Amino acid sequence: MSHLKDGFFIAFEGPDGSGKSTQALILSRRLCEDGYDSIVTEEPGGTEIGALLRDIILNPERPISERTELFLFLADRAEHVEKVVKPALQKGSIVVTSRYLFSTLVYQGSARKLYPYKELYALNRFAVDDILPDIVFCLDVAPEEGLLKATNNSKDFEGGDRIEREGLKLQRKVRESYLALARKDRRRWVVIQPSSSIEEISTLVYDETRRRMPV
């Protein structure tokens, strides 16, 4: 088993239904096959406390105010970093997460216009104790297609979670703002164009990861 000195941290981001969890699993499995120690994780809900928060945040039966939503995502993230991400990186593992702080910048920041970007970014940096991913893969998808997939395959709430149920207008803003974030930081971000096959995307993602990983 190979271990990297400082670990390696990869985040998948993208609108609902863009295939993040699937790609995170495939990538992590391939890295394990290569002999690396790799874990796959997610937000919201990557910890025991996070699973409770996930239900509070996403349950369509319980509307919550926008500010509360923001702080619940931050609480989930702080717990996730402290209990899962940081210990794994310290062990030299490769951590692959589906969603990270960019989701908050995009959904609560740009789409809901809840809080100025600069302050929201600072809050997030505090929540993650300044741990940022080495690579962010942004899986692009047409908002119509993504929303359809997300609501059909919703893991925990039939017919879609509370945020998916807000519909297409939100998903369009989300997509635009992901692409804008990626344009601002081309060193960290890799945008994957919508493509017909899961295999094609997973090959691109794997090749790009191996190219950027420390040897």
Ligand code: TYD
């Ligand atoms: P996700 O777990 O990716 O959805 P699923 O696996 O059910 O497809 O995310 C749940 C929802 O939470 C999704 O609509 C995006 C939203 N979200 C935010 O609004 N802000 C955040 O910071 C995060 C992490 C997610």
